Amino acid sequence: MAADNEAPAASSANESRPSGDNNKASNNNGSENRRNPRHDHRKPGKGRSEKGRGEWGREKGDKRKKNDEFKEFKRRKLNKKGDSADGESSNNPFSKDEIAAEERRPKRKVAVMIGYAGTGYKGMQVNGNEKTIEADLFKAFVAASAISKANADDPKKSSLVRCARTDKGVHAAGNVISLKLIIEDEDIVDKINAELPEQIRIWGIQRTNNAFSCYQTCDSRWYEYLMPSYCLLPPHPESFLGQKLVELAKEHGVEDELAARMEDVKDFWSDVEEKEIKPILARLDPETKAAVLERVHVMDDEEVAARKEAAKETEESAPAEEKPAAETPAGEAAEQTTQPEAQQSGLVLESHKPKNRELGPVDFALRDIKAAYVAAKRRYRVSTERLNRLQEALNKYNGTKNFHNYTVQKSFFDPSAKRHIKSFVVNPKPIIINDTEWLSLKVHGQSFMMHQIRKMVGLASLIVRCGTPMERINESYQNQKMAIPKAPGLGLLLERPVFHNYNRKATESLGKEAIDFDKYEEKIQAFKDKQIYTRIFSVEEKDNSFHMFFNQIDQFKTNHFLWLTAGGMKAAEIARDTTGEKVQQDVDKQLGDEDEEDPEGGEVHETRDAVDFLKLPTIKNSKRPAQHHQLRRRQSHVVEPAVKMSAQALNKIAPNSPSRQNPSELETSIAQALFDLESNTSDLKVALRPLQIVSAREIEVGHGKKAIVIFVPVPSLQGFHRVQQRLTRELEKKFSDRHVLILASRRILPRPKRSARSRNTQKQKRPRSRTLTAVHDAILEDLTYPVEIVGKRVRTKEDGSKLLKVILDEKERGGVDYRLDTYSEVYRRLTGRNVNFEFPQSGPADY
Template sequence: MMKWMNSFIKGVSRISGLVPVKVIKETTQIKDSRKIQAIKRRGNIRSRSEFTPRVDESGNPLPKSERRPKKKVACMIGYCGTGYNGMQIQNNLDVKTIEGDLFQAFVKAGAISPENADDLKKNGFMRAARTDKGVHAAGNVISCKLIIEDEDILEKINKELPDQIRVWGIERTNKSFDCRKMCSSRVYEYLLPTYSFLSPKPKTVLSELVKKDKADHPGIVRDDAEGDKWWAETSQAILDSGISQDDVNKAQAILESTNNFDNENSEINKEDTKLYNENGEITETGRLIKSIKQIENKRRRSYSVSKERLELFREAMKQYEGSHNFHNFTLGKLYKDPSARRYMKLTTVSDPFVIEGTEWVSIKIHGQSFMLHQIRKMISMAVLVIRTGCPISRIQDCFGPTKINIPKAPALGLLLENPVYEGYNGMLEKFGYNKIEFEPYKEEIDKFKMKFIYDKIYGEEVKENVFYGFFGFVDTFKGNIESKEGKHIFDFLGAVFESGISKDNNKVVEANKEDQDDAPAKPQDNVD
């Protein structure tokens, strides 16, 4: 009888389109269970059995707070990433992140109720762009649900935050707003000391390759009278300090050997390259190299780029504008991968400005989206084209099928300027909401950048000589022409380049040959 009834109910259900209540309940329970298990695996919430009620110091349950309405909002924020392990909050709460401090400030200021204080998902947390460890942002956006009835909520939130994190403004949005998906483009800034444009140091590996190219292909590689003069004057300043030419040659050989211990033909003993002995005392070798570096650094700090060289760099950066295949400017991307194609809307290079005796330029790149390391490799490639004198059009060759191993410029100069919501702002206005933009906070942001971001970058460069170290390493690097990442950058920067052809052995190089150990990179919102 029961079987007949079940069959009858199912038959009626199929005809009428109705689903029995029991079936609905069972289906719902299965879906809810699967959803909860999936979320638990991501570490976002606890199960009901694991939930611990809020209690006071005596262990007595705390009463529930007054229920107040939450609104979907866009928070415009800025931060100095120094001392933080990136933007995104981690499952390990001991790891210090920007989002972690922001979330706690929201709770303390009353923008998030105590009941929701242990769960980002309940509050719909999402960031427009993820930044990695130590990377700064003058402007970024997070979307979430906040209690914003209090007119002073913005002031209260900032009061709970450290000075290096600021919330510029909070704007209401519609419920479907997702700050990452709705973002139409992003603007990044890169600060670069202009001495980075100087030609390679004479007698280094890269300098000798440039010299050979000039002799073999006259008229193709640009002459660099400015760089030749600067290095001649610097060499004379070193000799005038009492350091002999033999000692200068010795120091250069040691530096090249230090960068290339895998070079079997190195004539330098590793013991001779030690800058400090076992007691931590500086060696004669260390004193020699330190003295030469101090003289070179002093002259670098006083370097001023010429108008002609700066215009060449601007022209090089313009090569990136438009839609191109940037597979060579990230990791794990094949030439045929559609996701490697990115659109750069605009690149600008500021006039030089001097901070604490060193001349800098600000480079801004406005692009639709970016991949991991893309901006750092774009900067590096453009600077190397200027330093080596190879044709500016060589940058266009990077978009072709040949795999090129482009070094990453230092992360130090990189910061997120702001996300852009051109398309979505029009929709917001139709709904009666304000635009999501940073222009109203420009004065505050500029002051913050100077105090908490620019000063950090300038200070670290003066202390650590980051850019000098990077380009000095590139100049003295020796290695195989073909590496597992692709064609060697020196071979690519030569006067003559043929796609897929290695000049040294006239052997066709298989484009996009991937190393077995390299796993394809996942899509990234960050670029560091």
């Protein structure tokens, strides 16, 4: 009571103090006396009610100006000390005088078709001061005056977007970037190529509409993978895997089936031993011979280290301008003469030479034997039966499958693990380069995850070389973890992206030419022969990457790869956690191929299995007790959707929502995805924990594309806005080829009747926020957030229909111009009204 009585006295004392320094001092003592800076324009003792709305608004200041200044402040780059890096320390290589003196010319949105050999580069995407493909391209654009000097310091100013991001050392015969360029000069392509190294080429520059984004409009991608045909040879009978294949085939009574699959190569190793290895062993004394036989089929630590070192030198050490020693076009490969075996042996020995110790008789003998094995492999020519079996394995990938075992950190329940493969074929006519036969595999798919293609090639080649039943590929799509090694990245090549839907729209309605690589086919093939293929062939000839990869798998003395045997997945059972990720990481580490970056742009957040979420022990289906099934029924929902989710993920759906009782498959997937992000992403955990959704629906937006609209409670909308840009980016990775939009779930109340009786019975006045107009305006704001709407216009057509034109902030054009069609169609489907989103027109030229 005393505290309550003292409060008014203190308030009156403060009111009686005169203004001035003493009053300022009192205002700084305690948070209760601090004034809001936004209220500085108000006079003491007076509020807004004593002023007109116009006067009050003018004194408050320009809100848009404050927002622009705040956005500009956030865009400032900071140096290591945290100080602003603008002004004198700008990254722009040109002075202010040079920028001012340059003539301003219009820039247009274009698609640039490029090809490059990735040797010596740290990948495609700009990454600080690292040497990347985009960094060299951007410098060439500036040097050729395709980008103005004022925009030379930041690719974002030109709205640069890449279609497919390749990892370091990965090549691309065809790729696309979209950005704004100055293309008035007719010979602009030649000017840009003159500024580029030989291993990067511009094929063509195609004018597009302003909303074009090569990443969003790409329908599918073609990749090529090159590998020597000896990768299909079976493991050596004396290797660990070779012995297990025979042992488990006898145990399961399938020796005849295995022998039939190996019929075309049954004599290969016996002939090599008789003609190549026995003469070497005959020259050794008994003691040295015994030591050599003990070590010849064992993977030494030196070989593992050599493989890591060879991979490192291949991807990092080779300079970008360095040309391979052998430059043999692929088409002329069959006419080339073979190198002497002594030279091949010398190359093999370089990569296996032990360091910091003297070589003894055993080392020299091992060197000769391993060189003989490599030379014999290179002389191998694949049979038609073996090629047909490889094609049969590749056909198993076609269609929409759950490729959770073909990437990292994705569970069976993750919807983004489902990918669609259109075709996967092997060229039936191998090519011969320097006595080594090479196979070309081409895959066409909508999108790919990290390491997916390399693991697909690795599994298919292992299935063929080990005589494994084809059903094992179907088992890899099931809810069980399989350790699949990824084939060497040396042979991976991005062939070209496909823009089928955009090309149809461009030619039929936009009046633009199609993005087509076929018109440059001759140039591309010549570039591949000279800059890409020769690099792949020469690196393999020097480092024996494929030989070392498969040799290490054959000597991998654990259960990881015993699913290749007749024992199946049961033989490969090992102690692991429920996600199986530790297993894959251990395999990659021991194979010397730890995860690095994401070559296909796939996301890398960890996704756990539902069993792990529920903290239940893994129990085999055949012996599950009744209590276990009851517990699972209590923790899962009564109505089981097609995509299962954990009990914790169900809490991401609001309790008062009808979807909580009967969630759709889409709502289940979104709830699970939100819970995964909350559990595994540290910087989103706190922000996502209190957020829930009400419902979700999928909307067709034209050209075969779809958008996902997530409805959230109105009180939670502000919380979603805090993380919306990051959240939508992560969700769009999981739900590929679909835009994700977040809207508040609002209800429109009907207009009250005007009769006296209805006015008397009306309990409360209808809130303005529940009117039709207010809800439609709120939907517009939610759709475009965080882009500000700067104007609206209503156009009435001759037929009486109305079109709403919404003008967006020009400064945010680069981030949303490719989503405008989605905004328009979603608004029309939700409200029944037509709307057109656009940016302010600054004149006939777009500067």
